[in-house]
Amino acid sequence: MRRLSPFLIVALAGGFVFLYLPILSMAVYSFNDSRLATVWGGFSTRWYVSLASNRQILGAAALSLKIALVSATVATVLGTMAGFALARFRRFRGRTLFAGLVTAPLVMPEVITGISLLMLFILLAEATGWPGQRGFATVTLAHITFSMVFVTTVVQARLSQADRAIEEAAMDLGSRPWQVLWDVTLPTAFPAILSGWLLAFTISLDDVVITSFTTGPGSTTLPLVIWSKVKLGVTPDVNALATITVVVVGIGVALAGWILARAERRRLRDERLAARGDG
Amino acid sequence: MAGRLAAWFHRRGWSDLIVALPYLWLVALFLVPFLIVAAMSVASQAPTAPPFAFGGDYPWINPAAYVRLVTDDLYLRSFLISLANAGVATALCLLLGYPMALGLTRAPRGWRTVLLMLVILPFWTSFLLRVYAWMGLMGRSSWFNRMLTEGWNALVPIDQAVASVPLMNTNFAVVLVMVYTYLPFMILPLYASLERLDPTLDEAAMDLGSRPARVFLDVTLPQSVPGIVAGGLLVFIPAAGELVIPTLVGNAGTPMIGRVISDEFAQARDWPMASALAVALLVLMVVPTMLYGRHQARAEGRGDPR
Secondary structure: OOOOOHHHHHHHHHHHHHHHHHHHHHHHHOOEOOOOOOOOOOEOOHHHHHHHOOHHHHHHHHHHHHHHHHHHHHHHHHHHHHHHHHHHOOOOOOHHHHHHHHHHHHHOOHHHHHHHHHHHHHHHHHHHOOOOOOOHHHHHHHHHHHHHHHHHHHHHHHHHHOOOHHHHHHHHOOOOHHHHHHHHHHHHHHHHHHHHHHHHHHHHHHOOHHHHHHOOOOOOOHHHHHHHHHOOOOOHHHHHHHHHHHHHHHHHHHHHHHHHHHHHHHHHHHHHHHHHOOO | OOOHHHHHHHHHOHHHHHHHHHHHHHHHHHHHHHHHHHHHOOOEEOOOOOOEEOOOOOOOOOOHHHHHHHHOHHHHHHHHHHHHHHHHHHHHHHHHHHHHHHHHHHOOHHHHHHHHHHHHHHHHOOHHHHHHHHHHHHOOOOHHHHHHHHHHHHHOOHHHOOOOOOOOOOHHHHHHHHHHHHHHHHHHHHHHHHHOOOHHHHHHHHHOOOOHHHHHHHHHHHHOHHHHHHHHHHHHHHHHOOOHHHHHHOOOOOOOHHHHHHHHHHOOOOHHHHHHHHHHHHHHHHHHHHHHHHHHHHHHHHOOOO
């Protein structure tokens, strides 16, 4: 193993300063008493207090969470089905198109996805009367569509590298196929399904561009509120909101990493025990 | 052999259901909308709601949007600016990210997990807020800008002194913030490909008398090409179509194509023009992606080195 050279240490240190300086500066200025967001005027927590009573932001946050929960869950179901199909069904009609359809949204510029979905919803409303007003339903449909392919990618990768001999062994030992799916395949894919759900949830919670095209009056998500505020410039309450987000996400990522690492360790141990034959 | 589990699913018809649901979903909400865009790009703009019409005469299509695309300087220029910005941002991400990824692979074990987590963390936090964090630093009255201004004024002759360094609403700011937000996308695939390199190769080269710089150029760099390509595409593709960053920290004088498409659609209400630009941008995106796919397939054909 080669040691870290001074150059690499400097590169790492500089890189992390670059990555975290803006976030730290923002966090410090969220405790700024001054109304001018970038001029220091003493320590204060008043922006956090005013945030807690801001109806618009609280409402938008609730809507964002609702959309993210529903869309991540549906996206995980659909995405897992697609990932399972691609990893386990070698041949089926239209496989090439299907494989293309689950990769294309990953590289599609968001502006184009947003505009194309908006056109679909408008033309659909012209033709059928639905959706009469865009909002929760249309945004959720859009979010499911672009986040399910992330779940598919993760689940497919996981199932492709998993040892299929365990599934075959369970069949040999007389398990029903549903039982194999439930007792062997799903637990193997579980870490991927969980991280797929988390990915879908975060992407939905974070999305600005596609949401801005597919939503309507009255349905403003949190990123859209922030978007309309920051277009006008830097404000102290957004500093506070951003700091809360970073802290919550930091705790969440650390927790998820810990849970996934533990699940992975347990699975590896079980597989080792099973291989030794005394598990 | 596809496995007996899969065979059972096929026999019972469950496989059709498992494939059909996500398939139909993606056809209805991804393929069909895209086909609408493609059709819209050859429609005519009309003063109706929705603002388009298909022409009365054969061949019913109107290539006006595509004609404007190649004749109007605005569009070609914004395409070029987007490609240049994305290219520069990708190169800078590589220059910054490569030593970081290499450093990560050589960091002590206990540190490595924590440092890797620190690279991933910004990726999970809001993209919008990371752009916003730079707005706070770049503004005219921020501590960062004042520091830069003092540094600049101390270095240059008095007649070139400035009241503040112009950062916000410049094309430089767009590239800087793109590098910032996309850096983790470059570091992670680089790390993945550098991590699986065999360290004994390095040592062998050193033992044979190569200097560290030569070892890097002859051994490490060629083997990390897959990571460079993957990271490069992960940065270049979203950067070229970027809308949020140029809207928040860019200016109208150097428009990127994502913003032009959005403006044509929402402000000018010219759906055919916006659609034609979208089709052109997609063609530009598809070429590098297909090259990557071919590269990947070839790498898999050669077999994984592990």
